[in-house]
Amino acid sequence: MEVILSTLINGLSLGGIYAMIALGYTMVYGIAKMLNFAHGDIIMVGGYVIYVSMALGNPLLAILFAVVFCVLLGMTIEKIAYKPLRGASPLAVLITAIGVSYLLQSLAQIIFGSASKMVTVYEFGMVQFLGVNVQVSALVTLGITVVVMIALTLFVKCTRLGRAMIAVSEDKGAAQLMGINVNGIITVTFAIGSALAALAGLFYLLKAPSISNTLGAMPGIKAFTAAVIGGIGSIPGAMLGGILLGVVECISYKITAIAPYTDAIEFSILIIILLVRPTGFLGKKRREKV
């Protein structure tokens, strides 16, 4: 029982991180109709900003810096790399995104070297939770994720800007005719996604105080998987997919016989979902242009 509970909590907190990253993927896909493969590397940038600004000694300030820096970076990338490709073939945008991803990784390697850096943001310690010893950072991660998720859903549903986002995601052309600044909306989407990625970077540092230039690579791919499982373009879907993937990962690591195949198992779920329900759990059915 204790084992199940502690695995579940670890899984939920890891899933929370995946969900956080998947949200960025899914929002950008939903609105700009592009897969931003550089998204995972924003996590890494966020981590490094925290690492550098921890020199000031204030964790909260460091987190603020990281969020602001990532938002600006996300908007800049969108402006320089993706905006000129608006209307270009999806493949061109995809390859550009992969290029941006490598650019960020290589820049980080040039600046910080390829050896991982250790940085302790804050030590929360342990707490007794339902009779199980739990790392407080796991609970904090889970808590912040849930709050962000609710806030984001409310933002999209209840504000003018949010509703404009939905409009753009449903029909770009019509939204533009109704007087919505489509480019502005896309920029805002990138800003929100990047802020979430910066938070994900923080969560990684809370879990393990180490950062390297490839920190974002695997989580980025896992979160993309999560977004597709949940139904890409759907906010609750990203949450669901992320949590599911995190829990599966932790359970799989826990079972000795299948532990070495954990990554394979996670990606197999993706394949099965794509075969059985290509739109993901909560994805909308779309007309396919062939």
Next chain:
Amino acid sequence: MKNIKFVSFFLALVLCLGLLAGCGSVNYAENNTEFILGVSGPLTGSAAMYGVAVANSAQMAVEEINAAGGLNGVMFKLIATDDMHDATKVSTNYSSMLEAGMQASLGTVTTTPGLEFKNLSADDNVFFLTPSASGDKIPENPNGYQMCFADGNQGKVAADFVSANYAGKTIGVFFKSDDPYSKGIYDQFKANLDQSITIVETSFTDANTTDFSTQIDTLKACEFIFMPIYYTPASLFMTQAKDIVGKKAVYYGCDGFDGIDNIPGFDIATIPQEITMLSHFNSKATDGMAKEFIDKYVARFGQETLNQFGASAYDCVYAIYGAMKKAIDEGAEISVTISASDLCDILMAQFQGGYTLAEGVTGSNISWEASGYVNKGAIKYIIKEAN
């Protein structure tokens, strides 16, 4: 028409093969003015501490030999290339070193790239003596030798230690399941372990994994945890586990642990558990060649990269030098422009023929088995930390 196409394709293939065959006979060393040794290792990246130590120490040995007059007046030169512990970088490194005139090699610093290197060097018949690529298959070809203990040997020694001290108990194992180094040691460990001991095992695969909460949770009740992994993930595991795993627990690692007390930002004193490792080099030695080596190394490169990898590389250079010297004394011709393949034949004859390095930093009376595995004195258990 179809037949002509097939025939021309076949002819083109034959021509290509002819080109490839030509490669083997080129002597890239024909313009050498000094004997050139080459090594490929992680000079940057997460295992950089090992590669840098090897490059520094081998350079130190080369300079010492040169200062003492070289080999009958001919100087040595070391080329160190960076593979970032990535097997895909090895082939480029290898050819660039060979084309620069490399005549003998220290192989690679780590096992995974080494598995690539052993094949490349066997094709060209290039001698290598690796300081630290400990994989069981590394010296599989007749041109390859090891200065470190092979993984199988490390796993067996660790199993003997655990069998003697933890009979009837439950121990934990944390390893990297897709890494030949880690899995190689663990497989031998498991095979040699006393039947009365129960193993709780947990693993990881992605080299970028930083979060080990599930693995720690699995091992939290163990009082002995065997970790045949490199120091970076080990240090992360220990940092995250310090309040979860029992304070009396022992972390036991192999040569991959070397340097764990020198990681920037990781203060080993904050880890309450004991950290022990298996080694052929005592970095706190107070006498003998080891002490001399430590003093020289620290004075020149500082404490941070002092580890057994460097010590072993230092011995490798002296072993190659010694074998060349012995061959010359026995009447062999070794000119400065000797091809790598010719030198390989001479060195293989020495290493197969009972050549012994009398005194080294990592042991004395070091000799080699026909298999390429090293034969040297007892292995020490160095306790790095116990509080």
